[in-house]
Amino acid sequence: xxxxxxxxxxxxxxxxxxxxxxxxxxxxxxxxxxxxxxxxxxxxxxxxxxxxxxxxxxxxxxxxxxxxxxxxxxxxxxxxxxxxxxxxxxxxxxxxxxxxxxxxxxxxxxxxxxxxxxxxxxxxxxxxxxxxxxxxxxxxxxxxxxxxxxxxxxxxxxxxxxxxxxxxxxxxxxxxxxxxxxxxxxxxxxxxxxxxxxxxxxxxxxxxxxxxxxxxxxxxxxxxxxxxxxxxxxxxxxxxxxxxxxxxxxxxxxxx
Amino acid sequence: xxxxxxxxxxxxxxxxxxxxxxxxxxxxxxxxxxxxxxxxxxxxxxxxxxxxxxxxxxxxxxxxxxxxxxxxxxxxxxxxxxxxxxxxxxxxxxxxxxxxxxxxxxxxxxxxxxxxxxxxxxxxxxxxxxxxxxxxxxxxxxxxxxxxxxxxxxxxxxxxxxxxxxxxxxxxxxxxxxxxxxxxxxxxxxxxxxxxxxxxxxxxxxxxxxxxxxxxxxxxxxxxxxxxxxxxxxxxxxxxxxxxxxxxxxxxxxxx
Numbered sequence: 001x002x003x004x005x006x007x008x009x010x011x012x013x014x015x016x017x018x019x020x021x022x023x024x025x026x027x028x029x030x031x032x033x034x035x036x037x038x039x040x041x042x043x044x045x046x047x048x049x050x051x052x053x054x055x056x057x058x059x060x061x062x063x064x065x066x067x068x069x070x071x072x073x074x075x076x077x078x079x080x081x082x083x084x085x086x087x088x089x090x091x092x093x094x095x096x097x098x099x100x101x102x103x104x105x106x107x108x109x110x111x112x113x114x115x116x117x118x119x120x121x122x123x124x125x126x127x128x129x130x131x132x133x134x135x136x137x138x139x140x141x142x143x144x145x146x147x148x149x150x151x152x153x154x155x156x157x158x159x160x161x162x163x164x165x166x167x168x169x170x171x172x173x174x175x176x177x178x179x180x181x182x183x184x185x186x187x188x189x190x191x192x193x194x195x196x197x198x199x200x201x202x203x204x205x206x207x208x209x210x211x212x213x214x215x216x217x218x219x220x221x222x223x224x225x226x227x228x229x230x231x232x233x234x235x236x237x238x239x240x241x242x243x244x245x246x247x248x249x250x251x252x253x254x255x256x
Numbered sequence: 257x258x259x260x261x262x263x264x265x266x267x268x269x270x271x272x273x274x275x276x277x278x279x280x281x282x283x284x285x286x287x288x289x290x291x292x293x294x295x296x297x298x299x300x301x302x303x304x305x306x307x308x309x310x311x312x313x314x315x316x317x318x319x320x321x322x323x324x325x326x327x328x329x330x331x332x333x334x335x336x337x338x339x340x341x342x343x344x345x346x347x348x349x350x351x352x353x354x355x356x357x358x359x360x361x362x363x364x365x366x367x368x369x370x371x372x373x374x375x376x377x378x379x380x381x382x383x384x385x386x387x388x389x390x391x392x393x394x395x396x397x398x399x400x401x402x403x404x405x406x407x408x409x410x411x412x413x414x415x416x417x418x419x420x421x422x423x424x425x426x427x428x429x430x431x432x433x434x435x436x437x438x439x440x441x442x443x444x445x446x447x448x449x450x451x452x453x454x455x456x457x458x459x460x461x462x463x464x465x466x467x468x469x470x471x472x473x474x475x476x477x478x479x480x481x482x483x484x485x486x487x488x489x490x491x492x493x494x495x496x497x498x499x500x501x502x503x504x505x506x507x508x509x510x511x512x
Contacts, residue, residue, distance in 0.1 A: 073411040085404040089426050089503045102412040
């Protein structure tokens with residue numbers, strides 16, 4: 001569904017130097033596949049996500065969805081950021097409807113669909129509340145509803161649980177798996193947490209920094225539905241260990 | 257409720273005490289009326305010509321409001337222009353700063369020559385005094401929108417106009433209101449200065465003429481009325497903000 005062929009992206013820094021954020025990244029993601037991107041900061045995970053979102057263009061190579069090159073934001077993608085970035089003046093319901101208003105696609109059943117999504121993430125009864133009355137985790141649930149309201153095929157998530165406390169984070173991880181199982185989508189999920197990456201994904205893309213490249217792609221054939229019990233399985237352990245090795249390996253060896 | 261009452265009673269009691277001390281010391285030290293009239297004398301002399309003073313107050317109010325409305329009408333589009341692109345900002349901003357370095361008060365007599373001895377130069381001066389701070393706070397509001405929110409808008413292919421009225425404008429509301437509060441107090445100053453220079457009505461005119469005839473109590477009365485106007489207009493804006501934009505008054509509009 002999503003194909004990246006030798007995608008590179010460079011930025012010009014303030015003092016005029018050319019910085020290579022992504023170099024020669026090739027990746028194919030299937031329909032309804034859950035892929036997580038992990039790597040140290042500066043490995044270009046967010047850049048990669050924004051290229052798929054159509055928010056920035058690659059400077060080399062081709063990024064495509066269903067065989068069509070991505071040149072601008074597309075209807076079939078929805079996005080969730082690290083901070084919920086809800087509109088402080090709008091109610092939960094209006095925040096969820098925001099994308100449809102921006103796209104000029106409000107329909108008669110839009111509000112009903114928004115309520116359904118709000119119910120799906122367990123926020124029934126909060127439709128008319130204002131964002132500042134919600135906790136961080138609840139706000140992020142609203143942001144997820146907002147990303148789903150226009151029924152995108154692809155959900156792009158940029159460290160969506162990074163700003164949450166550890167307990168809320170675990171709860172949200174399971175919540176996301178549940179949502180994905182009831183409404184299958186292609187999900188590309190950027191994270192800093194290795195266990196989170198393995199628990200969620202069909203495949204974990206491990207990236208290395210400067211320039212950002214794919215170090216290795218790791219299959220996670222663990223059974224679904226998964227829970228935190230999955231973390232005890234040796235299969236799980238082996239994979240988190242391998243990812244740690246890829247990210248810290250060179251450094252650990254040098255230290256030894 | 258009890259707390260609200262105390263918040264009102266304490267300052268009122270302090271004010272009453274100051275007026276009492278003022279009255280008492282004028283009598284105790286027999287201060288001549290042209291130096292410092294007692295509050296009771298101010299009251300007596302002003303009530304004696306109440307109808308006259310009401311006319312002057314109305315004239316000044318009209319000037320303040322016309323100048324205030326003009327500054328809002330002009331500064332919103334200018335702020336949009338300033339924040340629309342870097343090159344436009346580079347072209348417009350230096351001119352704005354240049355015009356701001358001119359003391360508006362010094363312009364007043366020139367404007368009277370240019371525009372004639374009527375209401376127009378007074379409104380223009382009032383407008384000029386309030387305009388710049390308002391533009392700056394509105395522009396700051398437009399620029400304080402979190403980049404993720406703009407990215408979100410872009411990912412839904414929002415037009416510039418939609419982005420402006422669905423994201424930037426509502427986001428700037430707390431900033432606009434803090435600008436309006438500054439602007440309204442400046443408008444009072446602007447109107448009075450304009451009336452000093454050229455007027456046949458208004459509280460500024462009343463101050464100039466009454467001091468010329470050593471009717472100092474009337475001048476004091478006009479000054480007190482002016483501060484009452486300032487407070488009432490300021491509070492009116494606070495109330496409007498609270499009623500129509502309840503989420504705004506809880507957001508702290510500090511430029512980041």
